[in-house]
Amino acid sequence: MKSRIPLVLLACGSFNPITNMHMRLFELARDHLHQTGRYRVIEGIISPVNNNYGKKGLVSARHRIAMAQLALETSDWIRVDPWESEQEKWTETVKVLRHHYNESLRWLQFRKELVRNNWPTERTTEDFLSSLDPVSPELKLLCGADILKTFSTPNLWKEEHIKEIVEKFGLVCISRAGSDPVQYISESELLTQFQHNIHLVTEQIQNEISATHIRHALCKGLSVKYLIPDSVISYIKHYNIYTEESEGKNKGDLTSAYESTQHNDKHTK
Numbered sequence: 001m002k003s004r005i006p007l008v009l010l011a012c013g014s015f016n017p018i019t020n021m022h023m024r025l026f027e028l029a030r031d032h033l034h035q036t037g038r039y040r041v042i043e044g045i046i047s048p049v050n051n052n053y054g055k056k057g058l059v060s061a062r063h064r065i066a067m068a069q070l071a072l073e074t075s076d077w078i079r080v081d082p083w084e085s086e087q088e089k090w091t092e093t094v095k096v097l098r099h100h101y102n103e104s105l106r107w108l109q110f111r112k113e114l115v116r117n118n119w120p121t122e123r124t125t126e127d128f129l130s131s132l133d134p135v136s137p138e139l140k141l142l143c144g145a146d147i148l149k150t151f152s153t154p155n156l157w158k159e160e161h162i163k164e165i166v167e168k169f170g171l172v173c174i175s176r177a178g179s180d181p182v183q184y185i186s187e188s189e190l191l192t193q194f195q196h197n198i199h200l201v202t203e204q205i206q207n208e209i210s211a212t213h214i215r216h217a218l219c220k221g222l223s224v225k226y227l228i229p230d231s232v233i234s235y236i237k238h239y240n241i242y243t244e245e246s247e248g249k250n251k252g253d254l255t256s257a258y259e260s261t262q263h264n265d266k267h268t269k
Ligand SMILES: O=P(O)(O)OP(=O)(O)OP(=O)(O)OC[C@H]1O[C@@H](n2cnc3c(O)ncnc32)[C@H](O)[C@@H]1O
Pocket: 011, 012, 013, 014, 015, 016, 021, 022, 025, 142, 143, 144, 145, 146, 147, 174, 175, 176, 177, 207, 208, 209, 210, 211, 212, 213
């Protein structure tokens, strides 16, 4: 395992709320990447989208992050990162990838400094030194197949961003009911060109868990037990998060966040 490329998986999305399937995406991706014999997955990061994303029914990032933290208490390798949600506005996904990539390089630099300065002397055992991986980790975007479909939605993703995602970073895409990733790739010249950097993973135990279904069930007072962790159910009940009122939030027009970014870009050039 040591000679393999260290790899970090980043999943972007609403996580409104986090579901068991969101966490399974990481387990499926890690198994698949390990089976290639080339990678060693070292970390998983969940990045809940900014409040300004403008998606229908999107509740505050404060709650979405707290719920993800509770859900991830049972994982020793996946964590939630608030950076994206703390920005002033919605951040395009490629910029979130760039941020986390730079962070992983900074962390690597920091660890190299530790070794160079021979710190901590008491723990500078063979074991400790060998745990300081000198190889830069790769960072890949982890998503469900529905995201691949949105790449062809007019005005939603910039062409150069899709190119950077599939060329520089790479994609791990998990199958999802109703989505045909092989078809989306064949229909896109760009995705076809970089398909060697797109890992398609099939979930054999099919299900149709979606956060929208969970929210709708909660609004109707129906049980969501065994679809999301008990700790998250308790949190939702405690703060009465998903109600008809919360479902009515925003117009659900996803291009509005994108258009405001375009507008700002024009004015900062
Ligand atoms: O209904 P919405 O609110 O859209 O919620 P969702 O379940 O699709 O969840 P997110 O949008 O927060 O998705 C975050 C990521 O998880 C993926 N994902 C969520 N549920 C999935 C499932 O059941 N199978 C495969 N991918 C899934 C999705 O494609 C995104 O890449």
